[in-house]
Amino acid sequence: MDQFLMRKQFLMISDNLKQVNSRIDSIQSNHDVQLIAVSKTRSVSEIQEAFDAGQTHFGENYLQESLDKISYFKGTGLVWHFIGPIQSNKTASIAENFDWVHSVDRVKIAKRLSDQRNPNLGKLNLLIQVNVDKEETKSGVFIEQVDEIVSEIISLPHICLRGFMCIPQAENSTNSFSEMKNLISKYPTLGSLSMGMSSDLEVAIENGANLVRVGTDIFGQRSYN
Numbered sequence: 001m002d003q004f005l006m007r008k009q010f011l012m013i014s015d016n017l018k019q020v021n022s023r024i025d026s027i028q029s030n031h032d033v034q035l036i037a038v039s040k041t042r043s044v045s046e047i048q049e050a051f052d053a054g055q056t057h058f059g060e061n062y063l064q065e066s067l068d069k070i071s072y073f074k075g076t077g078l079v080w081h082f083i084g085p086i087q088s089n090k091t092a093s094i095a096e097n098f099d100w101v102h103s104v105d106r107v108k109i110a111k112r113l114s115d116q117r118n119p120n121l122g123k124l125n126l127l128i129q130v131n132v133d134k135e136e137t138k139s140g141v142f143i144e145q146v147d148e149i150v151s152e153i154i155s156l157p158h159i160c161l162r163g164f165m166c167i168p169q170a171e172n173s174t175n176s177f178s179e180m181k182n183l184i185s186k187y188p189t190l191g192s193l194s195m196g197m198s199s200d201l202e203v204a205i206e207n208g209a210n211l212v213r214v215g216t217d218i219f220g221q222r223s224y225n
């Protein structure tokens, strides 16, 4: 990529961040919202550009590609969120390198993360992924199963259970967000709701989201090749 194109792309990221932040600020809500920049497929220099523009929380889906990025930024204060599917042979590395995990839907995974978390790092923040629309293609527990999994995870020693995450169907996200709002209201000790992406962050925040995960509207369209 030549110098000009690179500069143009860098400028775009900070402009995009401003826009996303002002969309967040434009929503009337009485809670704080943390923007997570979803940096899957993105390079260290793209993350650096977002960081230079003030962004500190980043989300990654694929462990392998995230590790180099995390180690590059070690000691800079970036906060890393794991938001992708979790295989049980990857839990040690996730527990060691991430601050938050959004995508837990099995007690077995939560137990492994707790066992493998180095206590010196403090507790690992954890969200239970809820398959709010009961889609076959998506991970997550059904709403009816939440109570049981919460009661098992909440007592794990090196985990801090914070709340819930969902990825609703695009067509029906308003209803799904409001179901999630209703769900978390039943758990007074859980305060974190991770929902809302580039296309629907406003509705998510109106329904109580306080962690929004935005990729495309910050970094542009992803290409996977």
Ligand SMILES: *Cc1c(COP(=O)(O)O)cnc(C)c1O
Pocket: 038, 040, 061, 083, 084, 167, 197, 198, 199, 213, 214, 215, 216, 217
């Ligand atoms: C990729 C991804 C996002 C970001 O989606 P955009 O539409 O690019 O904003 C958010 N959450 C999860 C779980 C993702 O995999």
